[in-house]
Amino acid sequence: MPANQLPETLACDRVEAAKMLGLSLATIDRLVKAGSIPHRKIGRRVLFCRETLLKWLRGE
Template sequence: MRIVMTVRELSELLGVSLDSIYSMVKENQIPHVRIRRRILFHREIIENWLRSSN
């Protein structure tokens, strides 16, 4: 299992559109990192974020 996820992988995992993920990133609603032009999500941080937002 990879440590980081792309926008597409995260949208599939969460069952939401790519536009939703990009909006959440733009509004800093979801933990992410930018490496040059790429937006990446650390799998463990996203899992903890999902657990804490319930």
């Protein structure tokens, strides 16, 4: 598979989540701290499932 056609990953980090949702990093951090946005912490990293974020955004 060519490098430019790699499948999109299931998870994204804070920066990718912010871009995807059109929010600032500070807003993402506040939502994570408040437990208002679905996420997983793996060590120091905060990861988001792309599909779950889209459902959250739609209010599902």
